[in-house]
Amino acid sequence: MTNKYDAIVIGAGHNGLTNAAYLAKAGLKVLVLEKNEYIGGAAVSRELHDGWLYSNCSYVCTLLRQSIHRDLNLSRHGLMIIPIEGNTAFGPDGQYFAEYPDPAMTYREIKRHSPRDASAMFRYEADLTRFAKLIRFFLLRTPPDPTSFKPRDIKELIYMGTKFMEMGEENIYEFMRFLTMSAGDFLDEYFESDLLKASLATASIIGTALGVYSPGTAYVLLHHVMGDVDGSLGTWGLARGGMGAISNAIAGSLKEFGGDIQTCAEVDELLVRDNTTYGVRLAGGEEVYADIVVSNLDPKRTFTRIVNKNDISPELRKKAENFKIRGSSGKLNIALTGKPSFPSFPDDNLLQKGSFMFVDSLESMERAYDDWKHKRWSRTPFVEMTQSSCFDPTLAAPGNYFVSCFIQYCPADVEGGWTEAKRAEFADSVINRISHYSPNFKDLIAHVEVRTPYEIENEVGLTEGNIFQGELTLDQLMFNRPFPGFAQYRGPIKGMYMCGSGTHPGGGVSSACGANSAREILIDLKRNKIDGQDVVPKEHEDA
Amino acid sequence: MTTTKHANLSASEMATRIIEPPYKVDRPKLKLAHEIDHVQFGLLKTPFYQRAKTFSWTESWGNWNGYANALSFKDPYVEYFSTRNTCGVYDVSAMCKYRIRGKDAEAMLNRMVTRDVSKQGVGKVAYNVWCNDRGRVIDDGTLFRFAEDDFRLYCAEPNLDWLMLSSAGYQDLEIFEESDDIAGLALQGPTSCALLRAMGLGEVENLKPMELNFFPFPIKNPVKNPTNNSAKNSAKKPTGEIMISRTGFTGDLGYELWVKPELALTLWDELFDVGQLYGLMPFGEEALNMARIEAGFILPEVEFHGALHSVKRDYDHSPFELSLDWMVNFNKPHYNGRQALLEEKEKGPKYRLLKLDIEGQKVAEGSIMYSDKACRNEIGYVTSALLSPATKANIAMALIKGDAVDGPLYAEIYYQTELRWHRKVSKGTIRTKPFWSPDRARATPPGNC
Numbered sequence: 001m002t003n004k005y006d007a008i009v010i011g012a013g014h015n016g017l018t019n020a021a022y023l024a025k026a027g028l029k030v031l032v033l034e035k036n037e038y039i040g041g042a043a044v045s046r047e048l049h050d051g052w053l054y055s056n057c058s059y060v061c062t063l064l065r066q067s068i069h070r071d072l073n074l075s076r077h078g079l080m081i082i083p084i085e086g087n088t089a090f091g092p093d094g095q096y097f098a099e100y101p102d103p104a105m106t107y108r109e110i111k112r113h114s115p116r117d118a119s120a121m122f123r124y125e126a127d128l129t130r131f132a133k134l135i136r137f138f139l140l141r142t143p144p145d146p147t148s149f150k151p152r153d154i155k156e157l158i159y160m161g162t163k164f165m166e167m168g169e170e171n172i173y174e175f176m177r178f179l180t181m182s183a184g185d186f187l188d189e190y191f192e193s194d195l196l197k198a199s200l201a202t203a204s205i206i207g208t209a210l211g212v213y214s215p216g217t218a219y220v221l222l223h224h225v226m227g228d229v230d231g232s233l234g235t236w237g238l239a240r241g242g243m244g245a246i247s248n249a250i251a252g253s254l255k256e257f258g259g260d261i262q263t264c265a266e267v268d269e270l271l272v273r274d275n276t277t278y279g280v281r282l283a284g285g286e287e288v289y290a291d292i293v294v295s296n297l298d299p300k301r302t303f304t305r306i307v308n309k310n311d312i313s314p315e316l317r318k319k320a321e322n323f324k325i326r327g328s329s330g331k332l333n334i335a336l337t338g339k340p341s342f343p344s345f346p347d348d349n350l351l352q353k354g355s356f357m358f359v360d361s362l363e364s365m366e367r368a369y370d371d372w373k374h375k376r377w378s379r380t381p382f383v384e385m386t387q388s389s390c391f392d393p394t395l396a397a398p399g400n401y402f403v404s405c406f407i408q409y410c411p412a413d414v415e416g417g418w419t420e421a422k423r424a425e426f427a428d429s430v431i432n433r434i435s436h437y438s439p440n441f442k443d444l445i446a447h448v449e450v451r452t453p454y455e456i457e458n459e460v461g462l463t464e465g466n467i468f469q470g471e472l473t474l475d476q477l478m479f480n481r482p483f484p485g486f487a488q489y490r491g492p493i494k495g496m497y498m499c500g501s502g503t504h505p506g507g508g509v510s511s512a513c514g515a516n517s518a519r520e521i522l523i524d525l526k527r528n529k530i531d532g533q534d535v536v537p538k539e540h541e542d543a
Numbered sequence: 544m545t546t547t548k549h550a551n552l553s554a555s556e557m558a559t560r561i562i563e564p565p566y567k568v569d570r571p572k573l574k575l576a577h578e579i580d581h582v583q584f585g586l587l588k589t590p591f592y593q594r595a596k597t598f599s600w601t602e603s604w605g606n607w608n609g610y611a612n613a614l615s616f617k618d619p620y621v622e623y624f625s626t627r628n629t630c631g632v633y634d635v636s637a638m639c640k641y642r643i644r645g646k647d648a649e650a651m652l653n654r655m656v657t658r659d660v661s662k663q664g665v666g667k668v669a670y671n672v673w674c675n676d677r678g679r680v681i682d683d684g685t686l687f688r689f690a691e692d693d694f695r696l697y698c699a700e701p702n703l704d705w706l707m708l709s710s711a712g713y714q715d716l717e718i719f720e721e722s723d724d725i726a727g728l729a730l731q732g733p734t735s736c737a738l739l740r741a742m743g744l745g746e747v748e749n750l751k752p753m754e755l756n757f758f759p760f761p762i763k764n765p766v767k768n769p770t771n772n773s774a775k776n777s778a779k780k781p782t783g784e785i786m787i788s789r790t791g792f793t794g795d796l797g798y799e800l801w802v803k804p805e806l807a808l809t810l811w812d813e814l815f816d817v818g819q820l821y822g823l824m825p826f827g828e829e830a831l832n833m834a835r836i837e838a839g840f841i842l843p844e845v846e847f848h849g850a851l852h853s854v855k856r857d858y859d860h861s862p863f864e865l866s867l868d869w870m871v872n873f874n875k876p877h878y879n880g881r882q883a884l885l886e887e888k889e890k891g892p893k894y895r896l897l898k899l900d901i902e903g904q905k906v907a908e909g910s911i912m913y914s915d916k917a918c919r920n921e922i923g924y925v926t927s928a929l930l931s932p933a934t935k936a937n938i939a940m941a942l943i944k945g946d947a948v949d950g951p952l953y954a955e956i957y958y959q960t961e962l963r964w965h966r967k968v969s970k971g972t973i974r975t976k977p978f979w980s981p982d983r984a985r986a987t988p989p990g991n992c
Contacts, residue, residue, distance in 0.1 A: 104586075116703050122849075123705075
């Protein structure tokens, strides 16, 4: 095997693979290095129990850009995104709020809790959609540097300004206010039903070490509703075959364009000479050379573990150390040997087959956050349980179920450190919470995979197990992501780039970070621009 | 339970190894399915559905606020003629209805809508629109005044949220939804008054347009000891009563009949018992749409996009843009959008909704409008179009840019002939009066047919 490439990408997560695929498509000789024996990073499908395929890290998908799907021929490489429907949020006593595919039914459902809220939902959706559409313009664009006088930055700033102005004066005010608000306060301006608000607020804290009443969480909420499945804004989908199908499809595309992937190849250090990178050294001591090295690792890991401290300024090192990437969520992936019953629903109700959120109320969510602050997992965690196998027949045999539980909050570090026993206690607290609503749940369990932030960090490589590679707060968004001055995917060292979710536009299985980064690299190489990527594809203008 | 990573535990092992959670969490007892008021799946049925479905050959139902709403029954064209030749009924039960009452009701409504509510007498109905602060129309509807301090607002879509927002600061007021508490039938057409009289509702002929009154009901077997016969007070005790308003959406003579849902089938039966002699038939949404276009009535989410639903800037509309100038009252003090509307009046609206007569016989549905026959300069679009059966006009309602309304207007029409698509450019002529507005719609008492 050769050890000289045009470009090396560190980390075979979906963004790393996307980046590599675009580079390979442009004719570069590319190698992706992955520390694990499997690829995918946090978008993986693994058979962790005989007969059950675990989509065990990220578990749903809404932000994957259709233009990238098309560009990289992902359908031909086996990818199919399917919409999921029937989402139920449970209050403590089994009373629930469900979202139905039919808007008229959802209207009636909200009316059951509050006639006023049912009608306010139209106003809420329009306001949120207005903001979501604005942000969507910027997903596939490199953030401008507001301090730069380069024509490109000025042009981009003008574009941004134009899109802002198109919203109209009062909506600009509203948007500025929105960006700094808490989800709780934002929702209070529309709704009175606590269960409805709690259900909507879940999106504002996922992957974020903040509470529903912490300023800045309104934006996180937006980040979760601005995606779409086939143009249906706010809809979530599953990748058939688990989230690993996304990584595998991109890897397939990469290979088709002539790229290589090497697993069990942990990168130890970025090789730098004269402030210019020339490759990487692997944990085993082997060196691989390339003039371009792209890190798909989170910014903290990149600049504190891979990049030698002597190659960057102490200022940047400090920024990396201070980067907010706190772990706040855990996961339980569960193989079930039968259908969990939910006696609060009538038999055969379509909601039985959907996904569930156990939320209680905004207050209990805020209290759950209090536990996190004290380095405890939440006593009443927000649990989102997706019965993935109800939508995707490839995950479990007929009659068997695979369910994915996302749990918030779960700290990266508990008092005295994570131990086997504590992890088991954490798992019990979640299973007990589910069992309150589904009495037969425990009896059906064939196998449980428990992932606290500790496991997510050590297995996937995300610092503190933060699913977004860095929190989505205003100080870490757009031209501040990951750090001011480094938001255009270029590192401080010549030839070094970043392409992970720690860069703009942030977390989620979007592939946008990887594609945006590839575009910047190709601009530097004066290669052909990525097809259709330099301008926002037309459908985003209207989607 | 010691749930280890990737552990392989059997169900029984799991059960025996469950340990107490670290914190005691008290949870209320779980409600079971029968203790929860689940929503009904699928389309809801209005109180008239049982009867209406027996007339439905096409079995064609739309969704109006979650209710099954007949698009047609047999033939929309024939159904349409019931509103112009005999009479027909259209089920309006799915409308949203809100009660606003209390000492502050008039002041609150007056701050919300563009017309002067203080000028609306008791027993009168008024068509209204309400705007946001930018003077953009949120929705339209009809306001019924039962007493000095008692109103009901009828509108096609949910508005409770806006009513509550609009009541900010008012104390002596209650606002609540009555949508499911009232069933309604629009009885429209030249024989409608005669039919009601034949049913025993003789006093109906004295109702002027946009007036309402209450009558004992059912007529054949009147409720014993009716609780209250006074029309004005009886609104609060509508059992055993029918409210009739001389209103409708067809532009012809017509009434709207409102009863408690439990009296709905009786109303239907009494109408159809007598109605055979008056050409009565039910008509669906398609027929209604033909009639309302002829009458020049605008439809929410067709002619205008509600301001609260609008995502794109200026994709909503002002009352001036909808050519509802007559409804904007600047002689009353502050109301939602007043300032913005004043400014707009100065500058002139960006769009105008025009009634057009299009040359030729090709319907301009969905057409883009141009100021030149070559279709180079785009100036607007058609919102509704119809080849009018009653007047033989080729009608279009179109939103045209304000600075283009005085110039030539051309519609680019795409039409299909035996599946093959063709294109045609037709000139439009502005019409200021409704295409259909017969004298009988205004006469009191109206004639028999």
